[in-house]
Amino acid sequence: MSHNETNGEDIRFNREEEDDDEGDGRGLDAWERVYADERSWESLQEDESGLLRPVDNKTLLHAQYRRRLRTATSIRIQKGLIRYLYIVLDLSRAASEMDYKPSRMIVVARQVEAFIREFFDQNPLSQLGLVTLKDGVAHSLTDLGGSPESHIKVLMGKLECSGDASLQNGLDLVHSLLNQIPSYGHREVLILYSALSTCDPGDVTEAIQKCKSSKIRCSVIGLAAELYVCKCLCQETGGSYNVALDEPHLKELILEHAPPPPAIAEFATPNLIKMGFPQRAAEGVISICSCHKEAKSGGGYICPRCRARICELPSECQICGLILVSSPHLARSYHHLFPITPFDDVSPLVSNDPRKLLKNCFGCQQSLLNPGNYSYHLLATSILFHI
Amino acid sequence: MKFQIEDVTVYFPYDNIYPEQYEYMIELKRVLDAKGHCVLEMPTGTGKTIALLSLITSYSLSKPSSPLKLIYCTRTVHEMEKTLAELKFLYKYQVQMLGPSAGILALGLSSRKNLCVNPNVVSAENRDSVDAACRKLTASWVRSMAIENRNVPTCEFYENYEKVASNVVLPPGVYTLQDLRVFGKEKGWCPYFLARYMVRSANVVVYSYQYLLDPKVAGIISKEMQRESVVVFDEAHNIDNVCIEALSVSVRRQTLEGATRNISRMSQEIERLKATDAGRLRAEYNRLVEGLAQRGNLPIADTWFANPTLPEDILKEAVPGNIRRAEHFLSVLRRLVQYFKGRLLAENVEKEGPVTFVASINTQVGIDQKMLRFCYDRLHSLLLTLEITDTDEFLHIQSICDLATLVGTYTRGFSIIIEPFDERMPHIPDPVLQLCCHDASLAIKPVFERFQSVVITSGTLSPIDLYPRLLNFDPKVSRSFTMSLTRDCICPMVLTRGSDQLPVSTKYDLRSDPGVEKNYGKLLLEMVSVVPDGVVCFFVSYSYMDGIVNSWHESGILKEIMQHKLVFIETQDVVETTLALDNYRRACDCGRGAVFFSVARGKVAEGIDFDRHYGRLVIMFGVPFQYTLSRVLLARLEYLRETFQIKEGDFLTFDALRQAAQCVGRVIRSKADYGMMIFADKRYSRHDKRSKLPGWILSHLRDAHLNLSTDMAVHIAREFLKRMAQPYDKTGAIGRKTLMSQEDLKKMHSNGGGMFS
Numbered sequence A: 001m002s003h004n005e006t007n008g009e010d011i012r013f014n015r016e017e018e019d020d021d022e023g024d025g026r027g028l029d030a031w032e033r034v035y036a037d038e039r040s041w042e043s044l045q046e047d048e049s050g051l052l053r054p055v056d057n058k059t060l061l062h063a064q065y066r067r068r069l070r071t072a073t074s075i076r077i078q079k080g081l082i083r084y085l086y087i088v089l090d091l092s093r094a095a096s097e098m099d100y101k102p103s104r105m106i107v108v109a110r111q112v113e114a115f116i117r118e119f120f121d122q123n124p125l126s127q128l129g130l131v132t133l134k135d136g137v138a139h140s141l142t143d144l145g146g147s148p149e150s151h152i153k154v155l156m157g158k159l160e161c162s163g164d165a166s167l168q169n170g171l172d173l174v175h176s177l178l179n180q181i182p183s184y185g186h187r188e189v190l191i192l193y194s195a196l197s198t199c200d201p202g203d204v205t206e207a208i209q210k211c212k213s214s215k216i217r218c219s220v221i222g223l224a225a226e227l228y229v230c231k232c233l234c235q236e237t238g239g240s241y242n243v244a245l246d247e248p249h250l251k252e253l254i255l256e257h258a259p260p261p262p263a264i265a266e267f268a269t270p271n272l273i274k275m276g277f278p279q280r281a282a283e284g285v286i287s288i289c290s291c292h293k294e295a296k297s298g299g300g301y302i303c304p305r306c307r308a309r310i311c312e313l314p315s316e317c318q319i320c321g322l323i324l325v326s327s328p329h330l331a332r333s334y335h336h337l338f339p340i341t342p343f344d345d346v347s348p349l350v351s352n353d354p355r356k357l358l359k360n361c362f363g364c365q366q367s368l369l370n371p372g373n374y375s376y377h378l379l380a381t382s383i384l385f386h387i
Numbered sequence B: 001m002k003f004q005i006e007d008v009t010v011y012f013p014y015d016n017i018y019p020e021q022y023e024y025m026i027e028l029k030r031v032l033d034a035k036g037h038c039v040l041e042m043p044t045g046t047g048k049t050i051a052l053l054s055l056i057t058s059y060s061l062s063k064p065s066s067p068l069k070l071i072y073c074t075r076t077v078h079e080m081e082k083t084l085a086e087l088k089f090l091y092k093y094q095v096q097m098l099g100p101s102a103g104i105l106a107l108g109l110s111s112r113k114n115l116c117v118n119p120n121v122v123s124a125e126n127r128d129s130v131d132a133a134c135r136k137l138t139a140s141w142v143r144s145m146a147i148e149n150r151n152v153p154t155c156e157f158y159e160n161y162e163k164v165a166s167n168v169v170l171p172p173g174v175y176t177l178q179d180l181r182v183f184g185k186e187k188g189w190c191p192y193f194l195a196r197y198m199v200r201s202a203n204v205v206v207y208s209y210q211y212l213l214d215p216k217v218a219g220i221i222s223k224e225m226q227r228e229s230v231v232v233f234d235e236a237h238n239i240d241n242v243c244i245e246a247l248s249v250s251v252r253r254q255t256l257e258g259a260t261r262n263i264s265r266m267s268q269e270i271e272r273l274k275a276t277d278a279g280r281l282r283a284e285y286n287r288l289v290e291g292l293a294q295r296g297n298l299p300i301a302d303t304w305f306a307n308p309t310l311p312e313d314i315l316k317e318a319v320p321g322n323i324r325r326a327e328h329f330l331s332v333l334r335r336l337v338q339y340f341k342g343r344l345l346a347e348n349v350e351k352e353g354p355v356t357f358v359a360s361i362n363t364q365v366g367i368d369q370k371m372l373r374f375c376y377d378r379l380h381s382l383l384l385t386l387e388i389t390d391t392d393e394f395l396h397i398q399s400i401c402d403l404a405t406l407v408g409t410y411t412r413g414f415s416i417i418i419e420p421f422d423e424r425m426p427h428i429p430d431p432v433l434q435l436c437c438h439d440a441s442l443a444i445k446p447v448f449e450r451f452q453s454v455v456i457t458s459g460t461l462s463p464i465d466l467y468p469r470l471l472n473f474d475p476k477v478s479r480s481f482t483m484s485l486t487r488d489c490i491c492p493m494v495l496t497r498g499s500d501q502l503p504v505s506t507k508y509d510l511r512s513d514p515g516v517e518k519n520y521g522k523l524l525l526e527m528v529s530v531v532p533d534g535v536v537c538f539f540v541s542y543s544y545m546d547g548i549v550n551s552w553h554e555s556g557i558l559k560e561i562m563q564h565k566l567v568f569i570e571t572q573d574v575v576e577t578t579l580a581l582d583n584y585r586r587a588c589d590c591g592r593g594a595v596f597f598s599v600a601r602g603k604v605a606e607g608i609d610f611d612r613h614y615g616r617l618v619i620m621f622g623v624p625f626q627y628t629l630s631r632v633l634l635a636r637l638e639y640l641r642e643t644f645q646i647k648e649g650d651f652l653t654f655d656a657l658r659q660a661a662q663c664v665g666r667v668i669r670s671k672a673d674y675g676m677m678i679f680a681d682k683r684y685s686r687h688d689k690r691s692k693l694p695g696w697i698l699s700h701l702r703d704a705h706l707n708l709s710t711d712m713a714v715h716i717a718r719e720f721l722k723r724m725a726q727p728y729d730k731t732g733a734i735g736r737k738t739l740m741s742q743e744d745l746k747k748m749h750s751n752g753g754g755m756f757s
């Protein structure tokens, strides 16, 4: 299900390091903001940046996030719409550190929860699974699936940390899991790494090469500092590597992974995929569902090819393997391919010239003259257009 | 890019130039114009080498009528190769821009060990044995013997080279040692002798310090270099020590035993020769009567070492009569060795000046100053007459004659120090007689006098006014450059207190305080848990390192450290250390993380880079003062005070701080890199100490980082590492401009016209 367009991404591994410019303009204000803040404990220190942290962080970040979404989608590059993503959570000893309040682990869990919801919101055709790293081993917490709630429930039940993290074990596990998925799916791993080292039984570079040859895109978000292996991993597999400064920044970084990434070049041959649009089963009918293997009444869907019953969409038919979706799912996925034309933020307060003031929303043509309406419409346009 | 500095068009092989590189070139140009010498400090990672090379070659190209020769001295073969690689790149660009008229000949020169291509010879274990093995095949008498007897082995590469001899030409280009070997193999010519021959006419020569500073080597290799040369000493922060070592000799028991063996071997040879070919001995005698210590112009393969004293001090006189006869000379040597043996029996430390020493030799064994002076040349002549090729066996007697000649020549700037044992290990008798040179200016003086311009440059030359005093010259320019950075990628800190707020120091009174050791341990432990990949620690000495590591081991801190990172230790054994370094790098590569324990002034502190992830943090535990009770050091301090009015304290602090700066400077080797430096000793917070650090470190040392405790340092480290992990704009478009293009330079010229002209 790849839409073939110009593919401008040429991901190359540069041994000299420090060469991976993530060409966006963010970051600077973010870190300087924190920097200014952190200097406060040394009262005598003159501040070089002179920047104050904006009072309302959330709106700022949200605006930044939307802006990035826009720039990311305005260039027409090929995107993988059917994503199979594993989130690897580092629950080693390092996750218990309290530089993030109350602890790295809690903060990560909180952000992952938000991310899972956002992910399915933006990628209804995709699936996600959770893996944890602790005590030197990797453990599969949830299998790939399309239900945000079930992932979140399992995750929140398993929050404790101990031992060392092993990147190699994590990659090996994820590799074996993702290797089974069909070739049209885009294989991705997002690693949230607290530790500053990896204690591996063998050679981690082999695991990295394995992921590379299996076209698994690995991205890492570090919580403390830049780690050389992680950098290698991301460069080799075409993922992104970032280190969070604080919780809002972490959130921003995680959410960056919600929109689909550009497809890996060699992998991007256009593919036709068969999909079924199942009908909703009649209310009150009791049947054995193919996903839970138990009798359920009403509310399910019927596979149009083999007539098996399944409980949730989107999913894959357990009997015949057909991908089952509903049309809104497809539509929502499509918006990544046909982004809205970039628009300028116009604040009614800034522009005093009535002629310059936009009167109507260019999306829905409603009046913008009522200031109370304004922000709603700006937001609404982007969302409406996206669907 | 191509730009103009006054009348010189500079060809620079990159599209952009750092502002400090540009300024560096301007200063350099000024020095070349003035035909003077200079001291320039510029941090590593700013492209100092390429700036130097491109200015000097461009300068030379712009004056085709009187081309300047560039003699570039490096400390190690590795640095030599790096320099040649940059030169190659530059050369390609210049030829591309200017066509074949830009053709120059540039080559590296090293010992036979690195250049020989004869597989039977290079396999020998060390430098001296390769030299000797080569001599066995190439000495003139061996070769003439081979003409009569086909079974006598020779080196075909040398034979082929000899056949073409003075007609050989190396096509223009830049030749690394590897290139020379390849070229030699291809043509069947010996690359070593080829290179030695070609250095005379080459435009650029890259070789080691010794080839200019050690009179024994310089006399052979660098004798015929033209005056119109620029000599560059790169990484020259220890140049005074190199100068001193070139003129110092130590004699131990083993030396004397070896010398005794050498003497008896020589006397056997003499006996043998008397029986078989007495004419040869007579011929030598006659030559000596005529006043030729050496046989005129020796064939290139027979030259061994030249006289250890400086060129202008070599006597142009006949060898004294009483050592002309081989047997007489041997008996002089025997008596000399006997005398040294007696001196080594001393129970207390003895120190005397050359004059007293010579007088005492004269009264006790009847060898006068003049005889001493000629020892070295006389020995050389004898060895040639006896046709001895296994020269590596004769290093002992050579040291003795070396010492004799030096002591017979110089009356100032030296002392003789006899120590019955090492001060630090008084129970192990290890007597040593040292002839110590105290005056670094002696060895380098001929270089300043002979060559038009001498450039002394390094990343750490602070305080910059001290070097001209130590080396006794008058620089036309002495300047320290700072680094232009797009972000604050170095973070120096001075840590004065441990986690319990008590002061930390390696000062004598606190050195073995368990509290300090514990605080140092805690510091490292905290740091390894927040710093990723590689961490390097430098200690003030091996014994201090052994002690503290032991105490960390006993208190369990070491074990805790190892939970975060693997620990590797530098030892005095080179092979072991190389292995440890190798494993350290591997641990950094694979993400396990590692700590390297090393010693200031050790091999690692001088030559090994810990850039990128191999060193995100370096901790300097203590101030690396020299062992102040060392007699040799005390004697030197005394001399410096009396001769150059340099105060002891000033010199010691300067020396300690340059070592510390060297150690911490290992982590930053390029602008894209980042790293932290912790100076863990309360004494660093004092202005007199701190101010001796190089400017590029000082400019990043904020006032708030001058008096930190462990917890504050940890906090700063965390923040710094997070900040550095953020993507950044390398060209510095936002605010700080750190790269200039050809256009920028042009603009600068037309705007501020007067600024640089």
Ligand code: SF4
Pocket (backbone or CB within 6 Å): B112, B115, B116, B117, B118, B121, B133, B134, B135, B137, B138, B155, B156, B157, B158, B190, B191, B192, B193
């Ligand atoms: S002449 Fe050259 S190639 Fe032959 S042994 Fe000597 S150094 Fe080696």
Ligand SMILES: [Zn+2]
Pocket (backbone or CB within 6 Å): A289, A290, A291, A292, A293, A296, A310, A311, A312
């Ligand atoms: Zn079900």
Ligand SMILES: [Zn+2]
Pocket (backbone or CB within 6 Å): A303, A304, A305, A306, A307, A308, A317, A318, A319, A320, A321, A322
């Ligand atoms: Zn089906």
Ligand SMILES: [Zn+2]
Pocket (backbone or CB within 6 Å): A361, A362, A363, A364, A365, A366, A377, A378, A380, A381
């Ligand atoms: Zn609208």
